[in-house]
Amino acid sequence: SKEAAAGALELLADLSVFFKEPAEASAREIAHQPLSLENLYIVRYNCNDNLDNLRLTDENLAVKEAMRFKLAGGCTIVEMSSIGLSRDPMGLARISRATGLNIIMGTGFYLCASQSSETMAMTEGEMTKLLIKDIKEGAGNSGVRAGVIGEVGVNAPIEEFERKSLRSAASAQQETGAMINVHPSHPIVKEELVLENVGILKETGADLTRVVISHMDCMEFSSEIIHKLLDMGCCVEYDTFGIEGIYTPYFGLHQNTPTDKQRIQDIMRLINGGYIEQITIATDRCNKYLLTSYGGGGYEHILRNDVPLMKTLGMTEKQINTLLVENPKRLLALDK
Secondary structure (H helix, E strand, C coil): CCCCEEEEECCCEECHHHCCCCCCHHHHHHHCCCCCCCCHHHHHHCHHHCCHHHEECCHHHHHHHHHHHHHCCCCEEEECCCECCCCCHHHHHHHHHHHCCEEEEEECECCHHHCCHHHHCCCHHHHHHHHHHHHHCCCCCCCCCEEEEEEEECCCCCCHHHHHHHHHHHHHHHHHCCCEEEECCCCCCCCCHHHHHHHHHHHCCCCHHHEEECCCCCCCCCHHHHHHHHHCCCEEEECECCCCCCEEEECCEEEECCCHHHHHHHHHHHHHCCCHHHEEECECCCCHHHCHHHCCCCCCHHHHHHHHHHHHCCCCHHHHHHHHHHHHHHHHCCCC
């Protein structure tokens, strides 16, 4: 569809918070090399061990990659580089003008580990006020307004700053009507932590029908937890399409990504259970190795490769349209 949205992804971001300087001299050599064909295979399996891979800072590259999404039939990108990931409002505005794409900027606070000392010192009230200003007036002095609250980062276990962040997101949602997207606590530490994430939002008055929980696929959430989230009213997001069968480290925790076929089959089971309006899909392109310029599927991967696979596996045009157009359209509408 010409209206298709990309879902959660990053165009301009710095994820070097995930980088840890290796102890071994030879590993340091790879850590500080530019990403290239020669080291691509190593980086794919150790994506946080190469600094260049974690930095999406080239605006011209972002324009080139976003244009490929447009040429594949997309028209809207939801850019989830929140506070703590070097969010770039003016950069996103320039990319939007250069490509003709709708780019919806996020607000909210990423993981505690990514925050500056100034942000860490903010009170919950100040955090809420900042989010509301980002949505109603614009980020900083840029005049560029955010359209979603996310990606709100939550670690495992949950840090006190992240509890404040969730509460401020819920409070800002009540004032603005904006959707909230949550990068949840990793289930490998304790599976029920994601329910605690949602509980904090609910206690603060969030509308859970406008809350999207990310990473159902790459964090390997159980079917039981996914159904609990759905029955609470949340939307669940399968957002690492195109990252298949890679055993990737996440803050020292290993996670195994499913294939796109497995993702689609999981989604079809949820659709058959009556949950189609609570499912979103995306290509979380937060590393360089995932871009087409570096051998990845790029932002257009779902439109170019997965839509045909969905049809092959028995998904109807109407169901695909609901996932790619209708659900994002409903969630992204600012109702206040």
